[in-house]
Amino acid sequence: MDAQTLLKLLGEGTVQTLIMTLVGTLVSYMIGLPVGVSLITSSPNGIRPMPVYNKVMGFIVNVIRSMPFLILMIAFMPYIRILIGTGIGTAATTAALILAAWPFVARMVEQSLLEVDPGVIEAAQAMGASNMQIIRKVLLLEARPSLLNGAAVATITILGYSAMAGTLGGGGLGDIAIRFGHYRFQPTVMWITIIVLVVLVQIMQEIGIRVAAKLDNRIN
Protein backbone atom coordinates (compact mmCIF):
# COMPACT_ATOMS: atom_id res chain seq x y z
CA MET A 1 0.00 0.00 0.00
CA ASP A 2 1.42 3.40 -0.94
CA ALA A 3 1.60 6.23 1.51
CA GLN A 4 -1.25 8.19 -0.02
CA THR A 5 -3.75 5.31 0.10
CA LEU A 6 -2.70 4.58 3.65
CA LEU A 7 -3.17 8.21 4.65
CA LYS A 8 -6.60 8.33 3.07
CA LEU A 9 -7.56 5.10 4.76
CA LEU A 10 -6.39 6.31 8.14
CA GLY A 11 -8.06 9.68 7.66
CA GLU A 12 -11.40 8.05 6.91
CA GLY A 13 -10.96 5.60 9.77
CA THR A 14 -10.17 8.37 12.23
CA VAL A 15 -13.19 10.40 11.17
CA GLN A 16 -15.44 7.32 11.44
CA THR A 17 -14.05 6.52 14.89
CA LEU A 18 -14.54 10.08 16.06
CA ILE A 19 -18.11 10.20 14.78
CA MET A 20 -18.99 6.88 16.40
CA THR A 21 -17.36 7.95 19.64
CA LEU A 22 -18.88 11.39 19.82
CA VAL A 23 -22.38 10.39 18.70
CA GLY A 24 -22.21 7.33 20.96
CA THR A 25 -21.11 9.43 23.93
CA LEU A 26 -23.68 12.11 23.30
CA VAL A 27 -26.60 9.73 23.06
CA SER A 28 -25.29 7.67 25.98
CA TYR A 29 -25.35 10.86 28.05
CA MET A 30 -28.84 11.71 26.86
CA ILE A 31 -29.92 8.43 28.43
CA GLY A 32 -27.31 7.97 31.16
CA LEU A 33 -27.40 11.46 32.64
CA PRO A 34 -31.11 11.45 33.55
CA VAL A 35 -30.82 7.86 34.72
CA GLY A 36 -27.79 8.71 36.88
CA VAL A 37 -29.62 11.69 38.35
CA SER A 38 -32.69 9.56 39.02
CA LEU A 39 -30.58 6.93 40.78
CA ILE A 40 -29.43 9.65 43.19
CA THR A 41 -32.78 11.34 43.74
CA SER A 42 -34.66 8.05 44.16
CA SER A 43 -32.19 6.55 46.64
CA PRO A 44 -33.30 6.15 50.28
CA ASN A 45 -31.47 9.35 51.26
CA GLY A 46 -32.36 11.14 48.03
CA ILE A 47 -34.62 14.13 47.60
CA ARG A 48 -37.44 11.90 46.34
CA PRO A 49 -36.97 8.32 47.52
CA MET A 50 -38.53 5.72 45.20
CA PRO A 51 -37.27 2.38 46.49
CA VAL A 52 -38.79 0.17 43.79
CA TYR A 53 -37.63 2.30 40.87
CA ASN A 54 -34.20 2.63 42.44
CA LYS A 55 -33.78 -1.12 42.86
CA VAL A 56 -35.07 -2.01 39.39
CA MET A 57 -33.04 0.63 37.56
CA GLY A 58 -29.95 -0.21 39.60
CA PHE A 59 -30.38 -3.86 38.63
CA ILE A 60 -30.75 -3.14 34.90
CA VAL A 61 -27.68 -0.94 34.97
CA ASN A 62 -25.67 -3.58 36.78
CA VAL A 63 -26.70 -6.38 34.44
CA ILE A 64 -25.71 -4.49 31.31
CA ARG A 65 -22.51 -3.26 32.90
CA SER A 66 -21.46 -6.75 33.84
CA MET A 67 -21.57 -7.94 30.22
CA PRO A 68 -18.29 -7.59 28.31
CA PHE A 69 -18.80 -5.21 25.42
CA LEU A 70 -17.98 -7.64 22.63
CA ILE A 71 -20.37 -10.29 23.97
CA LEU A 72 -23.10 -7.68 24.36
CA MET A 73 -22.55 -6.46 20.82
CA ILE A 74 -22.65 -9.97 19.32
CA ALA A 75 -25.74 -10.86 21.36
CA PHE A 76 -27.63 -7.77 20.30
CA MET A 77 -26.52 -7.58 16.66
CA PRO A 78 -29.57 -9.46 15.32
CA TYR A 79 -31.90 -7.03 17.10
CA ILE A 80 -29.90 -4.02 16.02
CA ARG A 81 -30.15 -5.32 12.44
CA ILE A 82 -33.92 -5.52 12.76
CA LEU A 83 -34.06 -2.09 14.34
CA ILE A 84 -31.85 -0.08 11.97
CA GLY A 85 -31.60 -2.37 8.94
CA THR A 86 -27.92 -3.23 9.15
CA GLY A 87 -25.67 -5.21 11.42
CA ILE A 88 -22.34 -3.81 10.28
CA GLY A 89 -20.78 -0.41 9.74
CA THR A 90 -20.69 2.72 11.82
CA ALA A 91 -24.45 3.06 12.38
CA ALA A 92 -24.79 -0.44 13.82
CA THR A 93 -21.66 0.02 15.90
CA THR A 94 -22.89 3.32 17.29
CA ALA A 95 -26.15 1.67 18.31
CA ALA A 96 -24.22 -1.07 20.10
CA LEU A 97 -21.98 1.51 21.77
CA ILE A 98 -24.96 3.36 23.15
CA LEU A 99 -26.55 0.15 24.39
CA ALA A 100 -23.39 -0.76 26.26
CA ALA A 101 -22.37 2.70 27.41
CA TRP A 102 -25.47 4.34 28.88
CA PRO A 103 -25.41 2.25 32.07
CA PHE A 104 -21.72 3.03 32.43
CA VAL A 105 -22.49 6.73 32.01
CA ALA A 106 -25.34 6.48 34.52
CA ARG A 107 -22.99 5.07 37.17
CA MET A 108 -20.35 7.70 36.42
CA VAL A 109 -22.95 10.43 36.82
CA GLU A 110 -24.23 8.83 40.01
CA GLN A 111 -20.70 8.73 41.45
CA SER A 112 -20.14 12.40 40.62
CA LEU A 113 -23.42 13.49 42.17
CA LEU A 114 -22.68 11.49 45.31
CA GLU A 115 -19.81 13.90 45.93
CA VAL A 116 -22.20 16.82 46.37
CA ASP A 117 -22.40 17.83 50.03
CA PRO A 118 -25.79 16.73 51.42
CA GLY A 119 -25.72 19.83 53.62
CA VAL A 120 -25.91 22.06 50.56
CA ILE A 121 -28.88 20.10 49.22
CA GLU A 122 -30.53 20.47 52.58
CA ALA A 123 -29.86 24.21 52.59
CA ALA A 124 -31.58 24.46 49.21
CA GLN A 125 -34.54 22.48 50.52
CA ALA A 126 -34.76 24.78 53.52
CA MET A 127 -34.92 27.74 51.12
CA GLY A 128 -37.92 26.21 49.43
CA ALA A 129 -36.23 24.95 46.27
CA SER A 130 -38.23 22.42 44.26
CA ASN A 131 -36.66 19.07 43.42
CA MET A 132 -36.17 20.20 39.82
CA GLN A 133 -34.38 23.34 41.01
CA ILE A 134 -32.20 21.25 43.28
CA ILE A 135 -31.24 18.96 40.41
CA ARG A 136 -30.46 21.78 38.01
CA LYS A 137 -28.99 24.40 40.29
CA VAL A 138 -27.38 22.33 43.03
CA LEU A 139 -26.62 18.75 42.00
CA LEU A 140 -25.50 19.30 38.42
CA LEU A 141 -23.71 22.59 39.07
CA GLU A 142 -21.90 21.56 42.23
CA ALA A 143 -20.80 18.31 40.60
CA ARG A 144 -19.78 19.97 37.34
CA PRO A 145 -16.00 19.41 37.59
CA SER A 146 -16.46 15.78 38.49
CA LEU A 147 -19.09 15.30 35.77
CA LEU A 148 -16.72 16.72 33.17
CA ASN A 149 -13.86 14.48 34.27
CA GLY A 150 -16.31 11.60 34.12
CA ALA A 151 -17.33 12.61 30.62
CA ALA A 152 -13.70 12.42 29.49
CA VAL A 153 -13.38 8.93 30.97
CA ALA A 154 -16.67 7.89 29.36
CA THR A 155 -15.62 9.23 25.96
CA ILE A 156 -12.33 7.36 26.15
CA THR A 157 -14.07 4.16 27.18
CA ILE A 158 -16.50 4.51 24.28
CA LEU A 159 -13.59 5.15 21.93
CA GLY A 160 -12.13 1.87 23.16
CA TYR A 161 -15.45 0.08 22.56
CA SER A 162 -15.65 1.50 19.03
CA ALA A 163 -12.17 0.16 18.28
CA MET A 164 -13.19 -3.27 19.58
CA ALA A 165 -16.34 -3.13 17.47
CA GLY A 166 -14.04 -2.67 14.47
CA THR A 167 -12.97 -6.30 14.81
CA LEU A 168 -16.57 -7.28 14.05
CA GLY A 169 -16.73 -5.18 10.88
CA GLY A 170 -17.74 -2.06 12.72
CA GLY A 171 -15.72 0.46 10.73
CA GLY A 172 -13.26 3.04 11.96
CA LEU A 173 -9.69 2.59 13.17
CA GLY A 174 -10.32 -0.80 14.78
CA ASP A 175 -11.58 -2.10 11.47
CA ILE A 176 -8.42 -0.89 9.71
CA ALA A 177 -6.17 -2.42 12.34
CA ILE A 178 -7.83 -5.81 12.04
CA ARG A 179 -8.19 -5.91 8.25
CA PHE A 180 -4.82 -4.49 7.22
CA GLY A 181 -2.67 -4.80 10.28
CA HIS A 182 -3.77 -8.28 11.28
CA TYR A 183 -5.27 -10.27 8.36
CA ARG A 184 -2.90 -8.82 5.71
CA PHE A 185 -0.08 -8.71 8.18
CA GLN A 186 0.96 -5.10 7.75
CA PRO A 187 2.55 -4.24 11.11
CA THR A 188 3.13 -0.63 10.03
CA VAL A 189 -0.61 -0.10 9.60
CA MET A 190 -1.24 -1.82 12.90
CA TRP A 191 1.17 0.42 14.76
CA ILE A 192 0.03 3.59 13.07
CA THR A 193 -3.58 2.93 14.09
CA ILE A 194 -2.41 2.23 17.61
CA ILE A 195 -0.52 5.52 17.68
CA VAL A 196 -3.54 7.41 16.34
CA LEU A 197 -5.72 5.83 19.03
CA VAL A 198 -3.23 6.72 21.77
CA VAL A 199 -3.05 10.30 20.54
CA LEU A 200 -6.86 10.57 20.45
CA VAL A 201 -7.10 9.27 24.02
CA GLN A 202 -4.44 11.71 25.20
CA ILE A 203 -6.22 14.63 23.56
CA MET A 204 -9.58 13.70 25.10
CA GLN A 205 -8.06 13.18 28.52
CA GLU A 206 -6.27 16.51 28.34
CA ILE A 207 -9.38 18.39 27.18
CA GLY A 208 -11.42 16.77 29.96
CA ILE A 209 -8.95 17.65 32.69
CA ARG A 210 -8.50 21.21 31.49
CA VAL A 211 -12.15 22.04 31.00
CA ALA A 212 -13.03 20.49 34.37
CA ALA A 213 -10.31 22.45 36.15
CA LYS A 214 -11.26 25.65 34.37
CA LEU A 215 -14.87 25.28 35.42
CA ASP A 216 -14.08 24.37 39.04
CA ASN A 217 -14.43 27.27 41.42
CA ARG A 218 -13.03 25.47 44.44
CA ILE A 219 -9.79 27.36 43.99
CA ASN A 220 -7.31 27.08 46.78
Place this chain on the structure above:
Amino acid sequence: MAENIISLQGVTKEFTTKSGPVVALRDINLDIERGDSYGIIGLSGAGKSTLVRTINLLEEPTEGKVLFDGRVLTGLKSKELNLQRRKISMIFQQFNLLMQRDAVGNICFPLEIAGVPKAEAVAKAEELLKVVDLEERAHSYPSQLSGGQKQRVAIARALASDPEVILCDEATSALDPKTTRSILTLLRKINEERGITLVVITHEMGVIKQLCNKVAVIEGGEIVERGPVKEIFANPKTKAARKLFFPDAGEREMPHVRTAVKNRLRLAFNEQTAYKPIIANMILEIGEPVNMLYANMDALLDEQKGQMVIALSDDKEIAEKQKAYLMKEGVNFTEIPEDSDYYDYPVNGPEEEVSE
Protein backbone atom coordinates in the same frame (compact mmCIF):
# COMPACT_ATOMS: atom_id res chain seq x y z
CA MET B 1 -48.98 40.74 73.49
CA ALA B 2 -46.82 39.41 70.68
CA GLU B 3 -48.30 36.53 68.74
CA ASN B 4 -46.68 33.15 68.27
CA ILE B 5 -44.75 32.95 65.04
CA ILE B 6 -43.77 29.33 65.60
CA SER B 7 -45.73 26.81 67.54
CA LEU B 8 -44.91 23.14 67.97
CA GLN B 9 -47.82 21.14 69.31
CA GLY B 10 -47.23 17.65 70.62
CA VAL B 11 -44.37 17.04 68.24
CA THR B 12 -42.83 13.59 68.41
CA LYS B 13 -40.16 12.34 66.06
CA GLU B 14 -39.19 8.73 65.85
CA PHE B 15 -36.43 7.50 63.55
CA THR B 16 -36.43 3.94 62.32
CA THR B 17 -32.92 2.60 62.37
CA LYS B 18 -31.48 -0.84 61.77
CA SER B 19 -31.17 -1.34 65.50
CA GLY B 20 -34.79 -0.36 66.10
CA PRO B 21 -36.74 2.87 66.60
CA VAL B 22 -35.04 5.94 68.10
CA VAL B 23 -37.27 8.55 69.68
CA ALA B 24 -35.45 11.83 69.03
CA LEU B 25 -38.28 14.10 70.20
CA ARG B 26 -41.04 13.28 72.64
CA ASP B 27 -44.21 15.35 72.80
CA ILE B 28 -42.61 18.76 72.32
CA ASN B 29 -44.81 21.78 72.92
CA LEU B 30 -43.08 25.05 72.19
CA ASP B 31 -44.30 28.55 71.41
CA ILE B 32 -41.95 31.13 69.99
CA GLU B 33 -43.16 34.71 69.82
CA ARG B 34 -42.45 37.08 66.99
CA GLY B 35 -39.23 38.96 67.71
CA ASP B 36 -37.90 36.40 70.17
CA SER B 37 -34.36 35.23 70.08
CA TYR B 38 -35.18 31.80 71.37
CA GLY B 39 -32.33 29.56 72.46
CA ILE B 40 -32.55 25.81 72.56
CA ILE B 41 -29.73 24.30 74.53
CA GLY B 42 -28.82 20.73 75.28
CA LEU B 43 -25.99 18.29 75.20
CA SER B 44 -24.99 16.45 72.05
CA GLY B 45 -27.66 13.97 70.98
CA ALA B 46 -30.38 15.68 73.03
CA GLY B 47 -32.48 16.27 69.91
CA LYS B 48 -31.76 19.95 69.22
CA SER B 49 -31.09 19.58 65.50
CA THR B 50 -34.08 17.32 65.04
CA LEU B 51 -36.22 19.88 66.85
CA VAL B 52 -35.13 22.82 64.73
CA ARG B 53 -35.45 20.76 61.55
CA THR B 54 -39.07 19.97 62.32
CA ILE B 55 -39.82 23.71 62.28
CA ASN B 56 -39.21 23.95 58.52
CA LEU B 57 -40.16 20.32 58.03
CA LEU B 58 -36.75 19.14 56.91
CA GLU B 59 -37.73 16.51 59.41
CA GLU B 60 -41.37 15.44 59.25
CA PRO B 61 -42.77 14.87 62.76
CA THR B 62 -44.10 11.40 63.43
CA GLU B 63 -46.84 13.01 65.48
CA GLY B 64 -47.98 16.52 66.24
CA LYS B 65 -48.37 19.80 64.45
CA VAL B 66 -46.05 22.58 63.39
CA LEU B 67 -47.56 26.03 63.00
CA PHE B 68 -45.85 28.98 61.36
CA ASP B 69 -47.51 32.37 61.62
CA GLY B 70 -50.79 30.66 62.47
CA ARG B 71 -50.66 28.28 59.49
CA VAL B 72 -50.29 24.55 59.91
CA LEU B 73 -47.20 23.45 57.98
CA THR B 74 -47.46 19.74 58.64
CA GLY B 75 -49.34 18.05 55.82
CA LEU B 76 -48.92 20.90 53.33
CA LYS B 77 -48.26 19.96 49.70
CA SER B 78 -44.64 20.44 48.74
CA LYS B 79 -45.43 23.42 46.54
CA GLU B 80 -47.13 25.29 49.35
CA LEU B 81 -44.54 24.17 51.88
CA ASN B 82 -41.81 25.55 49.62
CA LEU B 83 -43.57 28.93 49.55
CA GLN B 84 -43.71 28.99 53.37
CA ARG B 85 -40.09 27.89 53.64
CA ARG B 86 -39.00 31.06 51.88
CA LYS B 87 -40.01 32.94 55.00
CA ILE B 88 -37.99 30.67 57.30
CA SER B 89 -34.28 30.88 56.57
CA MET B 90 -31.67 28.64 58.06
CA ILE B 91 -27.97 28.80 58.82
CA PHE B 92 -25.79 25.84 59.64
CA GLN B 93 -22.68 24.85 61.52
CA GLN B 94 -20.98 23.82 58.28
CA PHE B 95 -22.28 26.92 56.39
CA ASN B 96 -23.52 24.80 53.46
CA LEU B 97 -22.62 27.28 50.76
CA LEU B 98 -22.53 26.35 47.09
CA MET B 99 -18.84 25.77 46.38
CA GLN B 100 -19.20 26.60 42.69
CA ARG B 101 -20.73 30.02 43.27
CA ASP B 102 -19.11 33.17 44.58
CA ALA B 103 -20.48 35.15 47.53
CA VAL B 104 -22.92 37.14 45.40
CA GLY B 105 -24.01 33.97 43.58
CA ASN B 106 -24.71 32.26 46.88
CA ILE B 107 -26.73 35.17 48.21
CA CYS B 108 -28.70 35.34 44.95
CA PHE B 109 -29.58 31.65 45.18
CA PRO B 110 -32.77 31.94 47.30
CA LEU B 111 -33.88 34.86 45.13
CA GLU B 112 -33.32 32.84 41.96
CA ILE B 113 -35.42 30.06 43.43
CA ALA B 114 -38.16 32.56 44.11
CA GLY B 115 -37.95 33.81 40.53
CA VAL B 116 -36.59 37.28 41.27
CA PRO B 117 -35.04 38.87 38.14
CA LYS B 118 -31.27 38.53 38.04
CA ALA B 119 -30.34 42.23 38.14
CA GLU B 120 -32.60 42.82 41.10
CA ALA B 121 -31.17 39.79 42.90
CA VAL B 122 -27.58 40.91 42.35
CA ALA B 123 -28.36 44.41 43.60
CA LYS B 124 -29.91 42.97 46.73
CA ALA B 125 -27.00 40.59 47.25
CA GLU B 126 -24.55 43.47 47.08
CA GLU B 127 -26.57 45.45 49.57
CA LEU B 128 -26.67 42.47 51.94
CA LEU B 129 -22.93 42.01 51.67
CA LYS B 130 -22.65 45.46 53.22
CA VAL B 131 -24.96 44.42 56.05
CA VAL B 132 -22.66 41.52 56.89
CA ASP B 133 -19.57 43.67 56.35
CA LEU B 134 -18.15 41.70 53.46
CA GLU B 135 -18.47 44.01 50.44
CA GLU B 136 -14.89 43.46 49.35
CA ARG B 137 -15.38 39.69 49.04
CA ALA B 138 -18.36 39.84 46.65
CA HIS B 139 -16.63 37.70 44.06
CA SER B 140 -14.73 35.35 46.32
CA TYR B 141 -15.63 31.69 46.26
CA PRO B 142 -16.30 29.82 49.52
CA SER B 143 -12.96 28.02 49.22
CA GLN B 144 -11.29 31.43 49.44
CA LEU B 145 -13.13 32.54 52.59
CA SER B 146 -12.49 31.91 56.27
CA GLY B 147 -15.09 30.18 58.45
CA GLY B 148 -16.37 33.47 59.83
CA GLN B 149 -16.61 34.98 56.36
CA LYS B 150 -18.45 31.92 55.07
CA GLN B 151 -20.95 32.24 57.91
CA ARG B 152 -21.41 35.92 57.03
CA VAL B 153 -22.20 34.96 53.45
CA ALA B 154 -24.61 32.35 54.78
CA ILE B 155 -26.28 34.99 56.96
CA ALA B 156 -26.59 37.35 54.00
CA ARG B 157 -28.08 34.48 52.02
CA ALA B 158 -30.50 33.84 54.87
CA LEU B 159 -31.56 37.49 54.82
CA ALA B 160 -32.04 37.62 51.05
CA SER B 161 -35.58 36.28 51.06
CA ASP B 162 -36.66 38.81 53.74
CA PRO B 163 -37.48 36.00 56.15
CA GLU B 164 -39.54 36.29 59.29
CA VAL B 165 -37.50 33.66 61.08
CA ILE B 166 -33.90 32.50 60.92
CA LEU B 167 -33.13 29.06 62.30
CA CYS B 168 -29.54 28.75 63.49
CA ASP B 169 -28.27 25.21 64.03
CA GLU B 170 -24.97 25.47 65.92
CA ALA B 171 -24.11 28.46 63.74
CA THR B 172 -20.95 29.30 65.66
CA SER B 173 -19.81 25.86 66.76
CA ALA B 174 -17.21 25.60 64.00
CA LEU B 175 -15.75 29.04 64.73
CA ASP B 176 -13.07 30.33 67.09
CA PRO B 177 -14.14 32.43 70.11
CA LYS B 178 -13.43 35.81 68.57
CA THR B 179 -15.24 35.02 65.32
CA THR B 180 -18.06 33.51 67.37
CA ARG B 181 -18.51 36.80 69.19
CA SER B 182 -18.63 38.81 65.98
CA ILE B 183 -21.17 36.45 64.41
CA LEU B 184 -23.31 36.54 67.55
CA THR B 185 -23.17 40.33 67.53
CA LEU B 186 -24.30 40.34 63.92
CA LEU B 187 -27.16 37.96 64.64
CA ARG B 188 -28.24 40.03 67.59
CA LYS B 189 -28.26 43.15 65.46
CA ILE B 190 -30.41 41.36 62.89
CA ASN B 191 -32.82 40.31 65.62
CA GLU B 192 -33.02 43.75 67.18
CA GLU B 193 -32.94 45.99 64.13
CA ARG B 194 -34.94 43.92 61.69
CA GLY B 195 -37.20 42.24 64.20
CA ILE B 196 -36.42 38.85 62.68
CA THR B 197 -37.19 36.01 65.05
CA LEU B 198 -34.21 33.78 65.79
CA VAL B 199 -34.24 30.17 66.87
CA VAL B 200 -30.79 29.45 68.20
CA ILE B 201 -29.64 25.87 68.64
CA THR B 202 -26.49 25.45 70.67
CA HIS B 203 -24.71 23.37 73.25
CA GLU B 204 -22.82 26.41 74.52
CA MET B 205 -24.24 28.57 77.28
CA GLY B 206 -22.19 31.54 76.07
CA VAL B 207 -24.26 31.70 72.90
CA ILE B 208 -27.50 31.84 74.88
CA LYS B 209 -26.12 34.52 77.18
CA GLN B 210 -25.00 36.76 74.36
CA LEU B 211 -27.87 36.29 71.99
CA CYS B 212 -31.11 35.03 73.52
CA ASN B 213 -33.96 36.43 75.54
CA LYS B 214 -35.62 33.06 76.09
CA VAL B 215 -34.29 29.57 76.39
CA ALA B 216 -35.52 25.99 76.46
CA VAL B 217 -33.38 23.23 77.89
CA ILE B 218 -33.69 19.95 76.03
CA GLU B 219 -32.60 16.61 77.36
CA GLY B 220 -33.33 13.18 75.96
CA GLY B 221 -35.74 14.58 73.38
CA GLU B 222 -37.81 16.50 75.92
CA ILE B 223 -37.91 20.12 76.99
CA VAL B 224 -37.18 19.96 80.71
CA GLU B 225 -37.12 23.67 81.46
CA ARG B 226 -37.91 26.90 79.64
CA GLY B 227 -38.44 30.60 80.18
CA PRO B 228 -36.72 33.97 80.03
CA VAL B 229 -32.95 33.52 80.10
CA LYS B 230 -32.66 35.83 83.11
CA GLU B 231 -35.00 33.74 85.19
CA ILE B 232 -33.48 30.42 84.27
CA PHE B 233 -30.02 31.78 84.88
CA ALA B 234 -30.96 33.12 88.28
CA ASN B 235 -32.88 30.06 89.27
CA PRO B 236 -32.34 26.96 87.19
CA LYS B 237 -34.81 24.40 88.45
CA THR B 238 -33.54 21.25 86.81
CA LYS B 239 -30.20 19.60 87.12
CA ALA B 240 -29.89 19.61 83.33
CA ALA B 241 -30.22 23.40 83.29
CA ARG B 242 -27.76 23.87 86.12
CA LYS B 243 -25.20 21.72 84.39
CA LEU B 244 -25.54 23.70 81.20
CA PHE B 245 -25.55 27.10 82.87
CA PHE B 246 -22.67 26.44 85.24
CA PRO B 247 -20.54 23.80 83.61
CA ASP B 248 -17.41 25.13 85.33
CA ALA B 249 -18.52 24.05 88.74
CA GLY B 250 -18.78 20.49 87.60
CA GLU B 251 -15.71 20.30 85.43
CA ARG B 252 -13.25 21.81 87.86
CA GLU B 253 -12.15 19.89 90.88
CA MET B 254 -13.80 21.81 93.67
CA PRO B 255 -14.11 19.43 96.60
CA HIS B 256 -14.65 22.36 98.96
CA VAL B 257 -17.78 23.28 97.05
CA ARG B 258 -19.20 19.81 97.10
CA THR B 259 -18.26 18.18 100.33
CA ALA B 260 -17.55 18.73 103.95
CA VAL B 261 -17.76 22.50 104.17
CA LYS B 262 -20.56 23.46 106.50
CA ASN B 263 -23.01 26.32 106.23
CA ARG B 264 -22.67 26.77 102.51
CA LEU B 265 -24.85 29.30 100.76
CA ARG B 266 -25.34 29.75 97.10
CA LEU B 267 -25.97 33.36 96.15
CA ALA B 268 -27.48 34.74 93.00
CA PHE B 269 -26.78 38.35 92.06
CA ASN B 270 -28.88 40.31 89.66
CA GLU B 271 -28.53 43.63 87.86
CA GLN B 272 -29.27 45.50 91.12
CA THR B 273 -26.96 43.56 93.40
CA ALA B 274 -24.15 42.57 91.05
CA TYR B 275 -22.31 45.88 91.16
CA LYS B 276 -22.40 46.44 94.93
CA PRO B 277 -19.63 45.27 97.26
CA ILE B 278 -22.19 43.39 99.34
CA ILE B 279 -19.95 40.64 100.68
CA ALA B 280 -17.18 43.05 101.59
CA ASN B 281 -19.64 45.32 103.41
CA MET B 282 -21.15 42.36 105.19
CA ILE B 283 -17.75 41.29 106.48
CA LEU B 284 -17.00 44.84 107.62
CA GLU B 285 -20.35 45.33 109.27
CA ILE B 286 -20.60 41.99 111.05
CA GLY B 287 -16.88 41.75 111.68
CA GLU B 288 -16.70 38.07 110.78
CA PRO B 289 -14.97 36.64 107.69
CA VAL B 290 -16.72 34.40 105.16
CA ASN B 291 -15.12 31.70 103.15
CA MET B 292 -15.61 32.21 99.41
CA LEU B 293 -15.77 28.92 97.54
CA TYR B 294 -16.94 29.81 94.06
CA ALA B 295 -17.73 32.99 92.20
CA ASN B 296 -18.76 33.71 88.67
CA MET B 297 -19.98 36.91 87.05
CA ASP B 298 -21.67 36.86 83.72
CA ALA B 299 -23.42 39.07 81.24
CA LEU B 300 -26.86 38.07 79.94
CA LEU B 301 -27.45 40.12 76.82
CA ASP B 302 -26.19 43.27 78.51
CA GLU B 303 -27.20 42.60 82.08
CA GLN B 304 -24.80 41.61 84.76
CA LYS B 305 -25.54 38.39 86.65
CA GLY B 306 -23.55 36.50 89.21
CA GLN B 307 -23.32 33.27 91.12
CA MET B 308 -21.33 32.72 94.31
CA VAL B 309 -20.89 30.00 96.88
CA ILE B 310 -19.75 31.09 100.33
CA ALA B 311 -19.44 29.40 103.70
CA LEU B 312 -20.92 31.29 106.66
CA SER B 313 -19.55 31.42 110.17
CA ASP B 314 -19.69 28.25 112.28
CA ASP B 315 -21.26 30.37 115.00
CA LYS B 316 -25.03 29.97 114.60
CA GLU B 317 -25.81 33.46 115.81
CA ILE B 318 -23.35 35.15 113.50
CA ALA B 319 -24.51 32.99 110.59
CA GLU B 320 -28.08 34.18 111.18
CA LYS B 321 -26.86 37.78 111.13
CA GLN B 322 -25.07 37.17 107.88
CA LYS B 323 -28.17 35.72 106.29
CA ALA B 324 -30.28 38.61 107.51
CA TYR B 325 -27.77 41.00 105.99
CA LEU B 326 -27.91 39.29 102.63
CA MET B 327 -31.69 39.28 102.71
CA LYS B 328 -31.75 42.96 103.49
CA GLU B 329 -29.49 43.63 100.51
CA GLY B 330 -31.82 41.71 98.22
CA VAL B 331 -29.47 38.86 97.39
CA ASN B 332 -31.20 35.59 96.54
CA PHE B 333 -29.65 32.66 98.32
CA THR B 334 -30.14 29.06 99.15
CA GLU B 335 -28.47 26.82 101.69
CA ILE B 336 -26.52 23.91 100.35
CA PRO B 337 -26.72 20.92 102.68
CA GLU B 338 -23.53 19.21 103.63
CA ASP B 339 -22.21 16.52 101.28
CA SER B 340 -24.58 17.52 98.54
CA ASP B 341 -23.66 18.10 94.95
CA TYR B 342 -23.53 21.70 93.85
CA TYR B 343 -26.00 20.93 91.10
CA ASP B 344 -28.51 19.28 93.34
CA TYR B 345 -29.88 22.47 94.83
CA PRO B 346 -31.65 25.29 93.07
CA VAL B 347 -31.01 28.88 94.09
CA ASN B 348 -34.30 29.68 95.73
CA GLY B 349 -34.55 26.78 98.10
CA PRO B 350 -35.04 23.15 97.27
CA GLU B 351 -38.10 23.50 95.05
CA GLU B 352 -39.75 20.56 93.37
CA GLU B 353 -37.68 19.28 90.50
CA VAL B 354 -39.52 19.58 87.23
CA SER B 355 -40.25 16.02 86.28
CA GLU B 356 -37.81 14.62 83.73
